[in-house]
Amino acid sequence: MxxxxxxxxxxxxxxxxxxxxxxxxxxxxxxxxxxxxxxxxxxxxxxxxxxxxxxxxxxxxxxxxxxxxxxxxxxxxxxxxxxxxxxxxxxxxxxxxxxxxxxxxxxxxxxxxxxxxxxxxxxxxxxxxxxxxxxxxxxxxxxxxPEKFHGVTDKEIRYRKRYLDLIMSSDARKTFTIRSKVISLTRHFFENKGFLEVETPMMHPIPGGANAKPFVTHHNALGIDRYLRIAPELYLKRLIVGGFEAVFEINRNFRNEGMDATHNPEFTSIEFYWAYKNYKDLIEITKEYFKYLFEHLSLPSILPYGELEINFDKFSEVPLLESLVTIGEVPPDIIKDKENIITYLNERNFSANAEMTLGQLQGELFDAFVEKKLINPTFITEYPVEISPLARRCDKNLDVTERFELFIAGREISNAFSELNDPVDQYERFQAQVQNKDAGDDEAHEMDEDFIEALSYGMAPCAGQGIGMDRLVMLLTNEHSIRDVLLFPAMKPINNEENISEEK
CATH class of the missing domain: 2.40.50.140 (Nucleic acid-binding proteins)
Structure with a gap:
């Protein structure tokens, strides 16, 4: 200075x-x-x-x-x-x-x-x-x-000098007070449900638990690389193997990916795992969780979000393939044919990789034509196996999994599924992920032999869910950039001329 x-x-x-x-x-x-x-x-x-x-x-x-x-x-x-x-x-x-x-x-x-x-x-x-x-x-x-009546109007200054933003803006302080309350209420909700809060490693020998590119660091004493965790999932499921029946962790994850209105390289989530339950049970506890938050934060059930109004009394469930037709208006004869999907996407100026599997292409259709239309809370269920490497298959349809993602205001808020506990099936899916990585997919899972061994001892039927706390706080405070709910968001260096633009 x-x-x-x-x-x-x-x-x-x-x-x-x-x-x-x-x-x-x-x-x-x-x-x-x-x-x-x-x-x-x-x-x-x-x-x-x-x-x-x-x-x-x-x-x-x-x-x-x-x-x-x-x-x-x-x-x-x-x-x-x-x-x-x-x-x-x-x-x-x-x-x-x-x-x-x-x-x-x-x-x-x-x-x-x-x-x-x-x-x-x-x-x-x-x-x-x-x-x-x-x-x-x-x-x-x-x-x-800064001048009193205008405060800090430059967003770059607000994010880089959060202390100044907080001095000048009671609204900014209110947002972060609400964030703190949401974290505290989340902890109390799960503790009251009988869940045990745990801590798992932040540095992993093998990146896993989600499809994402990790940050790499090096442990000098051991002479080996370590990976900042992209998700705690595989460690939390090891605890279910060990005999704990309900565990949760609220902590940071790190993903070496782009920054925009909903992504920051480090972010906060809660992940919880529940033995002898399935993804249907998670849908019900998620509804209870939102009701609990709204009651304790004194929020109305119809919440404004920008120009939208979100009705939190109207949760709905729609299978992914059904959503392509009923919400995305994709012709039903398209959704089960690879070549037709590729043609359909290309004709509408969406890039489609011919190397993708059918399930991956169905995911591309969903991203392109459905996601942004999901305003009221919507559980999209029955995801294809190819894009759900850790989820249990549906008994009645082995091509899809017992999985849901919760979308609100056109954004994913949580991801959940009945956990795969068949060690042979899990090994085969890891092998498929390894092949994807060898083919150039930086976000694919690596083989985790120790996790396979853990499963081999037997993991009780189990369901798990992750909820992005930053995006949740954005919804509850009517903020439209993740940087507005992070006290100190990641920023490019001031002397770096590269333009990392924020999604509007």
Whole structure:
């Protein structure tokens, strides 16, 4: 940070003047007695008093100055803490001799963090305020804040300097408060259902658990590469093999892929696994989970999202192939023929790889013609085996799996399935994935011999699900970029001229 800026230099000089006068501009003996929210609540009765004040009550409030208006012998400031904002009246005659003119008016300014002591009163404009009898500098701000009424409008600055965004925007703080509550409520929901929270490795010897390209690191002591985890799935299922019957983990995953409005290289998810249950049971617990969140966050069942309205009272289930016809309006005679699908996609300017299997091409049709139309919560079920390497086959149709993905507002929110627990079938599917990787698919699974061995000891019938917490918070807070719900999103280096554009 350069201190050559003229305004910054002026503020540094003001801090030095305070030091020279015996006032520490970075004091640490704060005497705050209450928060602004509590102050406003406990003094709400001042309006009923005859003189609209109570000088017998004394409070000490600490916060950042967000507004400063000097009116000769008196000034009004507004200070803000995490709980709210409060107006304070600061008059010359209520402070020590000379302090108001020599120090307060000259060296206190917007951005400074102060401690103000005084009593409650109602202004002539009817606003509950604090009549200051003392004021003290706690932290001198040497960088001026952005202009008050516009705040931080440049998204690049908001994401790179989140601290500044949080200082200027109560809405930003509200979003991240809700995010924290969602994580906490999620933990409580699953604990109350009898699930055990666990922790599994973040560095894996073999990348697995999802189709994604991993980040690679190196362990010097062992002399081997390790992979930041793309999903915790295979370790959590090892715990089911070991005898735990209901486990969950809320943590970060890492995927070495592009960045856009819904993707960040590191993201938060919950994954949970439930013995003696199947994917139908997961559909029901997912509905319960959303109901629990909405009740505890006091959200309406019909939630706005941009120009959309999402009705969380209307969950529906549709098999994938059926959705291609009924939602995507793909001709029914197309969906079970590879060549017809390729022609259909190419004619509509979607690229189609002739090397793809039928199931993969059906997935391409879904991505192109169905996904964006799924506004209300929709469980898409019965995914093709070729795109579900860890899911159990349906007994009545071996070409599809007992799997669903939940879509809301045209985006995938969760992925779930009855887990494959046949070690021979799992081995064969891993082999097919290895062949895909050898053919150039960077996101295909590798063979995990240890996981196959774990399955060989027997894993109880089981169902598992992963829910993307970032996308969920986006929905609940009406945010349209994942960067708006991540405190510190991944950003390209400032000196990197490569343009990584954000999807609109």
């Amino acid at each position: 350069a201190f050559e800026n003229k305004l910054i230099q002026q503020r540094i000089e003001k801090a030095q003047i305070l030091k020279d006068a015996g006032f520490n501009p970075y004091a640490n003996d704060n005497a705050r007695s209450t928060t602004i929210k509590k102050y406003l609540y406990v003094n709400s009765d001042i309006e009923e008093k005859e003189n609209k004040r109570d000088e017998k009550r004394h409070y000490c409030i600490s916060g950042r100055i967000k507004f400063f208006r000097i009116m000769g012998k008196a000034s009004f400031i507004k200070i803000e803490d995490e709980s709210g904002i409060l107006q304070a009246y600061v008059a010359r005659d209520n402070l020590p001799d000379g302090f108001y003119n020599d120090f307060f008016k000259k060296h206190f300014e917007v951005g400074d963090i102060v401690e103000v002591g005084g009593f409650p009163f109602i202004t002539g404009q009817g606003e509950l305020s604090l009549h200051a009898t003392e004021i003290k500098m706690l932290t001198k701000s040497i960088s001026p804040l």
